[in-house]
Amino acid sequence: MDKFTIFTGKPAVIYRNDIDTDQIIPKQFLKNILRTGYGQSLFYDWRYQSDGRPNPAFILNQPAYQDAQILIAGTNFGSGSSREHAAWALMDFGFRVVIAESFGPIFYNNATKNGLLPIKLTKAEVKSLSQATDQDRITVDLTNLTVQFREQTFHFTFEPMYRYKFLNGLDDIDLTLAHADEIDQFEQQLPDFGAAAPGVPVKSTLHS
Amino acid sequence: MSKINASEPQTMFDKIWQQHVVTGEPGEPQLMYVDLHLVHEVTSPQAFEGLRATHRRVRRPDKTFATMDHNVPTEDVFNVKDVIARKQMQTLQKNAAEFGVSLASVGQAEQGIIHVIGPQLGLTQPGKIIVCGDSHTSTHGAFGAIAFGIGTSEVEHVFATQTIWQQKPKTMGIHIHGQLQPGVGAKDVIMVLIGQHGFSGFTGYAIEFYGDVVENFSMAERMTLCNMVIEGGAKMGQVRPDQTTFAYLAGRKYAPKDMATAIQYWSQFYTDDPTAYDEVIDFDVSDLAPYVTWGTNPGMAIPIDRTFPEPKDVNDQKAYDYVGLKPGDSPLNIPIGFAFFGSCTNGRLEDLRKAAHVLKGQHVAPGLTALVVPGSMAIKRAAEKEGLDQIFKSAGCDWRMPGCSACLGMNPDRVPAGVHSASTSNRNFEGRQGAGSITHLASPEMVAAAAIHGHFVDIRKEAIING
Numbered sequence: 001m002d003k004f005t006i007f008t009g010k011p012a013v014i015y016r017n018d019i020d021t022d023q024i025i026p027k028q029f030l031k032n033i034l035r036t037g038y039g040q041s042l043f044y045d046w047r048y049q050s051d052g053r054p055n056p057a058f059i060l061n062q063p064a065y066q067d068a069q070i071l072i073a074g075t076n077f078g079s080g081s082s083r084e085h086a087a088w089a090l091m092d093f094g095f096r097v098v099i100a101e102s103f104g105p106i107f108y109n110n111a112t113k114n115g116l117l118p119i120k121l122t123k124a125e126v127k128s129l130s131q132a133t134d135q136d137r138i139t140v141d142l143t144n145l146t147v148q149f150r151e152q153t154f155h156f157t158f159e160p161m162y163r164y165k166f167l168n169g170l171d172d173i174d175l176t177l178a179h180a181d182e183i184d185q186f187e188q189q190l191p192d193f194g195a196a197a198p199g200v201p202v203k204s205t206l207h208s
Numbered sequence: 209m210s211k212i213n214a215s216e217p218q219t220m221f222d223k224i225w226q227q228h229v230v231t232g233e234p235g236e237p238q239l240m241y242v243d244l245h246l247v248h249e250v251t252s253p254q255a256f257e258g259l260r261a262t263h264r265r266v267r268r269p270d271k272t273f274a275t276m277d278h279n280v281p282t283e284d285v286f287n288v289k290d291v292i293a294r295k296q297m298q299t300l301q302k303n304a305a306e307f308g309v310s311l312a313s314v315g316q317a318e319q320g321i322i323h324v325i326g327p328q329l330g331l332t333q334p335g336k337i338i339v340c341g342d343s344h345t346s347t348h349g350a351f352g353a354i355a356f357g358i359g360t361s362e363v364e365h366v367f368a369t370q371t372i373w374q375q376k377p378k379t380m381g382i383h384i385h386g387q388l389q390p391g392v393g394a395k396d397v398i399m400v401l402i403g404q405h406g407f408s409g410f411t412g413y414a415i416e417f418y419g420d421v422v423e424n425f426s427m428a429e430r431m432t433l434c435n436m437v438i439e440g441g442a443k444m445g446q447v448r449p450d451q452t453t454f455a456y457l458a459g460r461k462y463a464p465k466d467m468a469t470a471i472q473y474w475s476q477f478y479t480d481d482p483t484a485y486d487e488v489i490d491f492d493v494s495d496l497a498p499y500v501t502w503g504t505n506p507g508m509a510i511p512i513d514r515t516f517p518e519p520k521d522v523n524d525q526k527a528y529d530y531v532g533l534k535p536g537d538s539p540l541n542i543p544i545g546f547a548f549f550g551s552c553t554n555g556r557l558e559d560l561r562k563a564a565h566v567l568k569g570q571h572v573a574p575g576l577t578a579l580v581v582p583g584s585m586a587i588k589r590a591a592e593k594e595g596l597d598q599i600f601k602s603a604g605c606d607w608r609m610p611g612c613s614a615c616l617g618m619n620p621d622r623v624p625a626g627v628h629s630a631s632t633s634n635r636n637f638e639g640r641q642g643a644g645s646i647t648h649l650a651s652p653e654m655v656a657a658a659a660i661h662g663h664f665v666d667i668r669k670e671a672i673i674n675g
Binding site: 114176193197199 | 241269271273292308311330360370371463464467
């Protein structure tokens with residue numbers, strides 16, 4: 001994961017409630033083998049017409065928003081299916097932050113596992129942010145837990161464990177590897193009773 | 209490993225859990241050591257990709273084993289027409305070689321459904337923590353292991369660290385006793401439990417099955433029982449390891465060479481007293497009839513000698529609309545057009561023997577399609593050695609190569625729209641076996657009899673069972 005301290009980016013406003021993960025990335029795109037490549041299918045049913053051509057009215061199809069990095073939405077963003085692809089698709093498009101009044105809990109968790117910063121603000125604050133245009137820039141300061149928009153500063157909270165991960169650019173695996181000594185020690189006392197073990201010689205030296 | 213000294217009675221689950229805590233306090237998520245990580249082609253590619261991107265390796269390839277099952281075409285395993293499926297399978301081959309993971313690839317002697325081959329190879333053992341990116345990982349609990357399904361980020365985490373953060377679940381003991389009637393078995397027992405307690409009736413629990421019925425079950429039957437606990441929302445199911453377990457494991461490829469010491473070690477895993485469970489259910493199976501599902505989740509099930517219930521909510525009504533059946537109808541009158549024998553629930557040699565016993569010298573109903581998909585290459589070979597394939601073929605069934613097949617129809621094996629399928633699998637969701645397919649779950653004997661008659665029958669009344 002990349003470190004996240006202070007970030008300034010262009011907002012894109014989709015000021016709706018209950019944007020579920022089916023809307024973020026529909027099921028036909030789940031058979032892929034990568035975490036990447038979902039950006040072009042993000043919000044597929046809104047973004048494309050039934051003939052497959054882009055819907056010019058949808059914000060993410062407008063040239064000014066191709067480099068948007070901060071998404072503004074209403075309540076219950078990312079509700080529904082647990083698919084981790086929803087977080088992957090938002091990040092693959094280029095988003096680093098989603099600001100909403102509330103989030104679906106699984107999406108929220110998945111976002112933090114993938115370095116996408118979910119920020120909860122109040123209804124009034126999100127309403128204010130919903131006025132943002134492509135001329136605006138929003139600054140998110142994770143050290144001071146603030147969102148700067150025009151002349152306003154909004155404060156937010158973020159779980160200390162997650163914040164530590166983002167500030168230091170650590171993922172869950174990094175955090176667990178802080179316990180590597182304990183894992184090593186644990187492995188010293190595993191029984192095997194002389195059983196054969198699977199595993200084959202590694203052909204590449206990249207990961208050894 | 210340290211011996212367990214506890215003043216309070218503990219469950220088998222508690223004892224295994226306690227032995228696997230690497231760090232963390234009770235009541236909070238704890239870092240648990242994973243003894244066996246099973247891998248298949250659908251939920252692993254992004255996890256391997258993540259390792260590559262972060263220059264990490266698989267920490268313990270010697271505790272990891274992969275196969276291909278979900279996408280495998282069972283007519284010709286080497287002819288994968290679905291481009292995306294082929295890509296997923298090729299990706300696993302590439303990843304396994306790159307990261308040093310053993311892979312039982314299509315066509316190879318050890319290939320099969322991951323939850324069938326783990327036990328068959330002796331990888332599944334009592335007292336282990338076993339995970340896999342698949343919900344039916346609960347199957348392995350039949351050996352007295354802690355076994356549960358995980359998500360893709362967690363698969364990557366286990367690859368890199370051989371551990372997983374987990375909050376300890378509550379435990380439930382299900383005491384199963386009485387005398388099962390001929391033709392009624394493990395599949396009916398788990399189906400009735402889900403039918404009575406609902407699709408989410410066991411949510412979050414670690415279940416242990418015990419009692420004389422369970423003790424008398426073979427390993428195949430115990431696996432059927434534990435396999436389907438997830439359909440009741442449970443996190444996992446377990447059976448205490450005993451002589452049946454030890455005898456099953458002895459001599460298998462990855463089983464201990466020093467079985468005497470292993471058995472001594474495994475024998476410490478038992479529940480001290482039923483009071484140790486957070487909850488206990490008592491279940492007398494003496495009057496149990498064979499079960500079939502009528503609706504669109506495994507909780508929508510009834511005994512074969514009853515009629516379909518009145519809808520109690522909008523979900524039930526939606527289910528009736530989908531399956532085209534009516535409250536008050538009898539399952540005996542469902543017109544069956546497709547029969548599926550296989551899956552991680554009922555794709556084992558014993559299951560095939562039970563179906564073949566009913567089908568021997570018979571023929572499936574006119575126009576009915578019947579697929580027999582062994583759970584693994586080893587099962588296929590064993591079945592052919594005892595002539596089961598000939599019985600199925602003579603009865604008009606298709607004898608296929610191993611894989612998940614029509615259980616979920618990710619490969620080309622699908623039930624046509626509008627056709628009622630009698631299936632030995634585990635899920636009867638809308639469209640699960642193919643768009644518009646209508647699935648009725650039942651035991652191998654019940655599905656075999658339904659295939660012959662073109663509708664369900666009460667297997668207890670069939671001469672082959674009670675004669």
